[in-house]
Amino acid sequence: MHLQHDMLVCANNYARGVLGIASQDRCFSVAKLFFAYGLGNAMYFPFAVGATSILWPGAVTPPVVYDLIERYRPTLFFSVPTHYAMLLA
Numbered sequence: 001m002h003l004q005h006d007m008l009v010c011a012n013n014y015a016r017g018v019l020g021i022a023s024q025d026r027c028f029s030v031a032k033l034f035f036a037y038g039l040g041n042a043m044y045f046p047f048a049v050g051a052t053s054i055l056w057p058g059a060v061t062p063p064v065v066y067d068l069i070e071r072y073r074p075t076l077f078f079s080v081p082t083h084y085a086m087l088l089a
Contacts, residue, residue: 002036010040011048019076021049028054028074030065030083041078062087 015021027046031038033055046053054072056064065087069077079087 007040007044008048011044015040015045015048019045021045021051021076023050025049025051025075026054026072027051027076027078028068028072029078030060031078031080037078037080041076062089 021027025046027042029038029041031041033039033043042053042055045051054068054074056068058064060083065083068074
């Protein structure tokens with residue numbers, strides 16, 4: 001079960017402590033906000049430090065992802081193994 005205070009714990013311990021996220025970062029996650037993975041990577045990690053979140057409303061196909069990376073130059077990119085495989089193919 002996810003509790004509300006878990007967002008702060010995760011943002012402090014993982015986003016700040018492990019990733020070293022800071023206000024100058026630009027985060028891009030292929031996972032949408034309605035997934036727990038995307039919610040942390042694209043919303044409360046960047047919000048916790050005042051960083052930028054790059055959001056895309058449509059499908060995250062490899063051409064779209066490469067275009068967004070080239071256009072917005074994220075400093076932190078979050079994906080899943082299946083999507084990394086799609087990008088490499």
